[in-house]
Amino acid sequence: MCLMKIKKMKRQCCLAIPIFLFYLMLAAKDAHSQSNVRPKSVISGLVIDETLKPVPGTVISLLNHADSVLVKAAITDSLGKYLFEDIAFGNYIISSKMMGYSTMFSKSFQLTESRSQIAVEQFQLKMDSRSLKEISIVGQKNLIERKIDRLVMNVESSVLAEGNTVLELLEKAPSVSVDRDGNISMRGKPNVLIMLDGKATNVSSADVANILRNMQSNQVESIELITNPSARYDAAGTAGIINIKRKKNKAEGWNGVVQAGAGYGETSKYNGGTSLNYRNNRINFFGNYDYVNNGSKGTLDLNRIVNFMDTITRFNQSGGLDQRKKDNLYRVGLDYFVNKNHTIGVLMTGYSNRETITSKTNTLRENNFDQREDMNFLGNNKEKSWNTSFNLNYKGILDKKGKELSADVDYSHYYHNHDEIIDSKYTRINLLPRAPSSVMNFATSKIDVRSFKLDYSQPINKSSKLEAGLKSSFVSSDNNLLLARLQQSVWVPDVDYTNLFLYDENINAAYVNVNKAFKKTEIQVGLRGEQTVSKGNSVTNNQVVKRNYFDLFPSLAIAQSLGENHRLGFTYSRRIDRPNYGSLNPFLNFVDEYTFNKGNPYLKPQYSSSFELSDTYKGKITGAIYFLRTRDIMALVTEQDDATQKTVAIQRNIDSHQMVGMSLFIPFQLTKWWSMQNNIQAGYVMIKSELNGGHLNNTQKVASYFMNSSFIIDKSLQAESSLQYNTPAAFGIFKMRSQTVFNVGMKKTFNEKLQLSVNVNDVFNSRRDRVSTTYQNMNINFTQKSESQIARLTLTYRWGKSTVPESRQRSTGITEESNRLKN
Structure with a gap:
């Protein structure tokens, strides 16, 4: 009986592995044949203050020129620099936001195939003279963000995320509850599919709770609550999917x-x-x-x-x-x-x-x-x-x-x-x-x-x-x-x-x-x-x-x-x-x-x-x-x-x-x-x-x-x-x-x-x-x-x-x- 099982598994593996290798060969062939691939787009810049010193931690937003909708966000490094990569061609503007400084906007610019690498004119921030009560809160996402097919909990911007485990974070998520044994439910229903970066953790339901207890919140960027997933996901999880995205x-x-x-x-x-x-x-x-x-x-x-x-x-x-x-x-x-x-x-x-x-x-x-x-x-x-x-x-x-x-x-x-x-x-x-x-x-x-x-x-x-x-x-x-x-x-x-x-x-x-x-x-x-x-x-x-x-x-x-x-x-x-x-x-x-x-x-x-x-x-x-x-x-x-x-x-x-x-x-x-x-x-x-x-x-x-x-x-x-x-x-x-x-x-x-x-x-x-x-x-x-x-x-x-x-x-x-x- 065991021998028949082993032979059956070997036949299944023998079918799957050649398919996998075949696609790898096709990919390698394509890798050498692609000479006209769209050039990689890069947008870079620098932020300094009135004394010409770099300003780290400044929130940089890439916005559509037509409607000012946010495309992508970045934060300046210790040298005041920021970088956007692989951005679709189009017309954009950039804004800078930093607590204690006035918000600034760049001139509009166009990203094209012939002009795919753009260095934006540097921002020189000016101190905002208003009192703390008048300063706008900038550079921080809302903790809870609603998207078309999911609710997103932006853990990275949350103070409560610090020092907590990921399981404790889930206890704070809307519509999510965790019982004494670590069993997770959403909208009052169990059978939630838990994923990390789009994949599962390959352990028991009890040990899923153990992993989430062990994982510290500083590793997490966001938690996605998906009630009606698409056909791309496994059909499991009648209560939906919770996807934990790491930084x-x-x-x-x-x-x-x-x-x-x-x-x-x-x-x-x-x-x-x-x-x-x-x-x-x-x-x-x-x-x-x-x-x-x-x-x-x-x-x-x-x-x-x-x-x-x-x-x-x-x-x-x-x-x-x-x-x-x-x-x-x-x-x-x-x-x-x-x-x-x-x-x-x-x-x-x-x-x-x-x-x-x-x-x-x-x-x-x-x-x-x-x-x-x-x-x-x-x-x-x-x-x-x-x-x-x-x-x-x-x-x-x-x-x-x-x-x-x-x-x-x-x-x-x-x-x-x-x-x-x-x-x-x-x-x-x-x-x-x-x-x-x-x-x-x-x-x-x-x-x-x-x-x-x-x-x-x-x-x-x-x-x-x-x-x-x-x-x-x-x-x-x-x-x-x-x-x-x-x-x-x-x-x-x-x-x-x-x-x-x-x-x-x-x-x-x-x-x-x-x-x-x-x-x-x-x-x-x-x-x-x-x-x-x-x-x-x-x-x-x-x-x-x-x-x-x-x-x-x-x-x-x-x-x-x-x-x-x-x-x-x-x-x-x-x-x-x-x-x-x-x-x-x-x-x-x-x-x-x-x-x-x-x-x-x-x-x-x-x-x-x-x-x-x-x-x-x-x-x-x-x-x-x-x-x-x-x-x-x-x-x-x-x-x-x-x-x-x-x-x-x-x-x-x-x-x-x-x-x-x-x-x-x-x-x-x-x-x-x-x-x-x-x-x-x-x-x-x-x-x-x-x-x-x-x-x-x-x-x-x-x-x-x-x-x-x-x-x-x-x-x-x-x-x-x-x-x-x-x-x-x-x-x-x-x-x-x-x-x-x-x-x-x-x-x-x-x-x-x-x-x-x-x-x-x-x-x-x-x-x-x-x-x-x-x-x-x-x-x-x-x-x-x-x-x-x-x-x-x-x-x-x-x-x-x-x-x-x-x-x-x-x-x-x-x-x-x-x-x-x-x-």
Whole structure:
């Protein structure tokens, strides 16, 4: 069997690798045949003050001459110089903005093929004599920016971004929420596809959270929230895509960043990291390493009622955990520029995590016959995981008309080990005595992902563009669970809780996407097809589940300008979420003798259709209405056996989940030194299903409000605050209560290289998850509180040249698979 698998994989690899090499040969041939490629356009200049000294940190804006629309922005380096490259031909003007100086504009100039390199007349800035209250805030993007198909959170310009982790940044993003375990949802829906620079992280959903906890905010430029992605993206992610774009480097030579930080809430937290970049006209070498040592505490209070015949039993559980995580995250890569149009690159990313968790739980079980049992559980858990991913990438411009081809070959190996011992002690009243017990949980997961991807784009004419691509991915998963009980000082395996589960999956996809621009209208239409072939084998239970299905995923986006003030947008997409690999494993995972987790081998994928209509007023205020319908939604439910009083948490398919809502984004300039962004979401959630022999009807009005305020105190000191409020919500059989979080931060810039920031997250320590359900025989209420009130101090030092040409932001072939590697 294994030999047949290997032979099959070899045949698939043998087909994919020659195709990849064939395109490389074509690209190399084109590289030598292109002698009439459009010359590289360059716009450069210098900014000085009244004493003729250079002015670093000045914001330079390249504007269209006709309508003054921003084309690109840059910041002057330590010598007062700036540079724009690869700008389309046309008529432009340049403006300079610097706090304390008057805004200046250049004369208009024309960039043409014969005049492709332009040195703009130098700006000599003059001091602005107005007081601070009269100084305009310039040179800084709004934290939240609305675009036609996405919402962009400009982290680079945010004070709150300093000293935080990327996961904490997501907590501050509009319409995004992160629970205690690091699970991310958008507009109240889970199953969000998380991407870094257009690619996934090739790890489990739990380890995606680990990576985002380890990644520091000074590495991030922006966070894109995409609710209706185009056909170019994998169809996974019914809630949409969150793309985290890292900062790019901007001129030849060496540069780097060193950062160290410390924080404290209920436990200590330390982090440090460094990044390095070198570039010349032939190669770009880059790498970064981050280390995080974080402690965290949390509490859980749970109440459960079981009715069986004439007995009413109550479970009152309270507990806490104390955990310490030591994480290492690295990324290293090399790009080789064959010439200005063709690049070959290699990339290796990885991480290793070690975690220790001590948990103490007290459960009081009592009934209406005065029978009581006081149970104390002490858990000692050690976890370690590591992941290594490799990417080989080619990207090329094939002719002067703009034909582009990119190819990726990816391999990722993931390993996770879970080792836990639970000691139990019992005190009983009106019940027979019970001896202490010990249980050991031991689980390992090994997952390999291979992917081959080709993307091609071609301008049809000046206003139209065609995109097409192919992708194949192969996943092999090996999961082993062992539970043993201590009997007379010997660990004896319990066959009821021991299982071996193997899972193999192949997804083949193809897409086509067409973009057409008219005078006031832009249309993008796409279609993606995906075939899924999978086999889940529970070796212990001798249970095999096979699947083979094909789906089409259309997408549509339309933008229409109505006069000067209004720009309408309409987007539609159909998407899919396949089950996480761990959710298919039918083993029983022991939590305590009355609580278990279980996988569902018959869990089906869920499908969603999403519509959104938006209007942007004067490029600032944006309103939208949307409708989202999901079929066979995968939801975690609890199922209770009244006779044994045991509860099992398992994922089931729920027939229908619908949400209709509206969003409103409103920026305010309250004073010259105080700006504010506001995002409001409101809607109605309808969940209906025939589930476990009952009729589920869980409906809820939902709303959220996000506010961010930025304050310019002086040229080197900025402050920021944010407020996020979520009303009660519903998902599956559960209802969640409201939540409010308030954060503050301050940043001091000493020069262009040294920066100090102070942040306090969840100032009022109000963040907690309060959840309940009363479906069928279930009556559960619980509250989880994680350590969220944390103060941090971060020092950042940048060295080397401040303008190194940007390194490539490429996407790899492993996207959906990464977010499905659930433990």
